Amino acid sequence: MATFITFLGFLSLLTAIGLGGLWTVKKIGHRRTNHQGRNALIALVVAFIFIGMGGGGASTTRTASDKANLDNSSSDSTATTTKSSSSESSTSKPAKQSAAKPKTAAKEQATTSRNNQVLTKLVSYTKAESAGPTQNYYWKLGKAHTTGFKNLKAGDYHFASDSQGRAGSARAVLTYGEYADSRGSRQGDPLEPGGWPTTNPKVAISYVFTGRTYHGYLYNRSHSIGDSLLGAKSYTSANNFTTGTRPQNVGADQNGGMRYAEETAEDYWKANPNTSHTIQYQTTPLYYHSETIPRGSIVDIHSSDGQLNTAIAVINSAEGIKIDYNTGSNNAKPITAAPRRSSHTTSASAGTHAGNGTGNSGASHQTSTTTHSTAQSGTKSGQWTTAPAGKVYVSDSNKYYSQVKNPGNYTLKSESQAQADGATRATRGNQYARP
Template sequence: MSTFASFIGGLSLLIAVVLGGLWVVNKVGHRRTNHQGRNALIALVVAFIFIGMSGGGASTTESASDKANVANSSSDSATTVTKPHKAAKQSTAKRNAASTPATTTSRNSQVLKKLVSYTNDESAGPTQNYYWELGKAHTTGFKNLKAGDYHFASDAQGRAGTARAVLTYGEYAGSRGSRQGNPLEPSGWPTENPKVAISYVFTGRTYHGYLYNRSHSIGDSLLGAKSYTSENNFTTGTRPQNVGANQDGGMRYAEETAEDYWKANPNTSDTLQYETTPLYYHSETIPRGSIVDIKSSDGQINTAIAVINSAEGIKIDYDTGSNNAKPIVSASRQSSHAASASSSHDYGYGSGSTGSASHQSTTTTHSTAQSGTKSGQWTTAPAGKVYVSDSNKYYSQVKNPANYTCESESAAQAAGATRASRGNQYARP
C-alpha cells in the first residue's frame, strides 16, 4: 500500500510541476492558461496527499518495526544479562546452600527426627556402628575464625551448643601420643554412671564398662589442649556414641576422617573447618546425637556425619540419664568402684572421639600405671598387664604411663581393646 501511494504521489507531483511550469510560461507570455494554474494546484495537493500517505505508512511501518526491534533488543538484553545473572545466583545458591542457616536448620531438624527414632528404638543406626553419613558439610559461623581459632558456646538452656574450630596440622601433630588435658563435666552429666553390658550386633562382641563418657565435641587428637578449655566442648555420650561398636564408629569415625586427612597431607598449610552440633529433643539435657561437619580448605574433604547417642538394648532417659540397664558390679571390686564413683573425674570421662580413659571395665586409675618397670624413658607394664590408650589400643611399653590405663591384658581385650600393630615415639606394642 505504501508503495502504490508513493507512486501516485510522485506522479501527481510531476504533473503538478509540469502544469505549474506551463502556467508560469503562459502567464509571462500573456497567453491563455486554460486553468493550468488551478490544475497544477490540484495536482500538487494530490501529490502531497499520496506522498503523505506513503510517508506516514512508511513511518508507521518503520515505527512498528523499530518497536519490534527494540522489544527484541530488550529481550536479547534480558537473555544476555538477566539469565546468566539468574544462573549465577542459582550457582552461588548451590555453592552456599550448605552455609545457609535456614538450610542447615532444616537439615538438623530432619536428622533430629531420625535420631529420636533410633534412640527410642535403642538402635545403632543404619550402619550398626552409631553413625551414618549425610552428604556434604553445612559449615556455618566460620566467617571470623582463622587457622587455629575455635569457639565453644552453650545454648539458651545452658547445654553445650555448636563447637567450631579451624584445625591445623600442627595441632594434630602436637596432640599425638598423649592426652592433653582432663575431660570436663558437661551440663546434664548424670548423677550415676553404672557399669553395664552392651552387646553389639555389628561386631558380635559385648562391652563391659561405664555407660557414659564425657564426650568431646572436638576431640583431643584434633585440637589438643584447646579442647579442654570449656565444658561446652563436652556432652554426655554413651560409650558406643563415643567410639561405636568397633572402636572406629560413633564420634571416633568423624575424628578419624579428619586424622586421615592430616596423615595424607603431612605439614600442609591447608585447614579443616570442623563443626559439631549436639542435637537435643525439646528440653532434654542429654543430646540424642550430634552432626559433625568437616570441610577442608583444599576441597578434598566435604562431608557431614550424624552420630547416634544410644546403646543397644538400653532404654535411656535423655533428661536425667537414668536407664534400665542392669549394672555390672564385681563383688571383689565393689569398694574400689564406690571410691571411684565419688570423684566425677575418675570414671567414664571419655574423650570426644577416642573414648578415652580406659576401658572402663576396671576401676584401675592412672596412678596404678606407675607400678611398671622404668628403664630410661620407657616404662614396661607389669607381667600380665598392658597400657591402654584412649583409642583402645594397648602397649607393653610407654614413655608416659600416667596417660594410659594399666590393666590386665584379658580385661583390656574384654573391653574391646586390641594390641597396637605398631608403635610410635611414645608407645611400643
C-alpha cells in the first residue's frame, strides 16, 4: 500500500511538472494558459501529499518492524536473563545441598581416618598383650564423632552387621528413663555374637594396674551398648554383642574397658536426674582385616546439651595371653578349679554390662569377691531354679535373688556372706530373676 501511494505521488509530480512546463510555454507565447498553472500547482501539492504519505507509511512500517524486532530482541534478552536466573537458581539450590554433603562427607572421612589410626594402635597393643596407656584397657580420644543418627529419635536404637556379617556399629539415643528403669537387675540374657569361640576356658589374668589376679572365663559376650543404659532393648540383637575378653569388658578394676564408657554416660544421668536431654551413644567394633573378633572398639558419647562430648577407645586383649582373633584360641593355661575367693576386690557399684558364661548364658560385671561357681546347686522347677536354704544368687549389680532362670549368670553364696560383701536383696524381679 505504501508503495502504491508513493507511485501516485511521483505520477502527480510528473503531471505537475508537465502542466508547469506547458503553462510556462504558453505564458512566454502570450497564449491562453487555460488554468495549466493552477492545475500544475494542484498536481504538485497532490504529489507532495502522496509522496509524503508513502514515505511516512514506509517509515511507520519500518518503525513498527524495528519495534517488533526490538520487542523480539527484548523478549530474547528477557528469556536469556530468565534462563540465566533459572540456571543460577537451579545451581544455587544444589549448592546448598552440596554444601551439606561435603560437610557430612568430611565428617565421615575424619571419622574413618580416626578409626583407622585407632585400629593401628589397637593392633599394636593386642600384639603386645597390653592393657594400653592407662593400664585399664581404655584410653580417651577427644571429642565424639557420632554419625548415622539423622533418623533416630529419643529411645531409638539401631544394631547392624558389617559386610562380613560381623557386629557393626551400634547406635542409640539414650534417655534418662531407660537408665532409671535398668537399675537394680539385669534385663535379659546375653546373646552369642558372631565369632564366639568354641571353647571358653577359665584362666588367670594378672593385672599390672591393680596388682591382682582375675580367675574366671577368658571371654565375655560383651554389650556394645550396655544393659545399664538401654535395658531390655540391649538384648534384641546379636549385633549388639562382640566377643570380648574379661578385661575388655570391665577393665582391671571393674571400672575400666567398656565399663568405663558406660559409667561415663551413667555419671551424666546421675548429675542430671530426670533430664529431658538425650545421649547419642555409638559403639564401633574395629576388626583387623577379616578377623572375626575385634581388636577393640570406639565408643562415641555426646549429650544433646553438649555437657558430655567424648570418645573412648577400648582394648580387647588380656595381659600375658596371646589371642588368635580369627578363632579365639589362646595360649592361656586353663585353671581347673576356680578358688573360692578371687585375689582382687571389686566395686559394689559396677553396672550390668553383659559378660561371659557357658552355653547360652553370660556373666555381667563381676562385683563380688567370689568367682562364679562351676557347679551351681539348687532346686529346679521348670525354667526356674530356687537357691538352697540360707543361700542366694548374687547378680553382678550386687543384688541377690532366691530364684533365677540362669544360675550360671549369678554367684551362689550364703545370704549372710552376700550381705557382708555389700549385696542387698532385690526389691523387684524381672523375667530372669525373682527376689
